[in-house]
Amino acid sequence: MKPLLIAAALLLLPAAAQAQVAAASMPNSFDAPATAARAAPVLAAAPTPANPRAEDVLREIIAGAQAGTIDYSLMSDDLAARVREQEAAIQPLIAGFGPVQAVDFVGNQNGADLFAVIFANAATQWVIGFNEADKVAALLFRPAE
Incomplete structure (x- = not known):
């Protein structure tokens, strides 16, 4: 399954375009190529996020999306523009997940942090x-496997 990239409208793009956009935006931290998966772990085991504000900012973005009041000042101009383009599709999706029940740091790769976010109605990876x-420049999510 391809990760959802909020910034690049992956909900609306065909699978081939998804792979190109995700690869151009940042490494796919969710999945490793089949051969690489056996050779090395996808995520670095790290006791703390690469950015100490990562969890707080992620929670703020999720809360804003659920309330329909995303704080674009947290994002790079490029990411903010892309999220604005997709807000109408993204906002009801994230709102439908229900209240956040848990946010757990999983690891990081290439300076980006991976979190497991459990909502009342969905389990996701971000x-x-x-x-x-220190602006959010990459933001992806998908259902947890």
């Missing part, structure tokens, strides 16, 4: 990455 200006 990747959040920050740029050098």
Whole structure:
């Protein structure tokens, strides 16, 4: 299953385009190629997120999406523009997940952090990455496997 990339409208793109957009945006931290999966772990075991604000910012973005009031000032200009384009599709999807019950840090890869987010109605995985200006520049999510 391909991860959902909020910024690039993957909910609406064909599978081939999804792979290109996800690969161009950031490494796919969810899945490793079949050969690489046997050779090395996908995520680095890390006791803490690469960005100490990652969980708080992720919670704020999720809460904003559920309330229909996403705080775009947390995001890079590019990501904010892409999320705005998709807000009408993303907001009801995330709102439908229900209240957040747990957010657990899983690991990081290439400076981006992976979290397992459990909602009342869904279990998901999220990747959040920050740029050098400490703005969210990458944001992906998908249902947990």
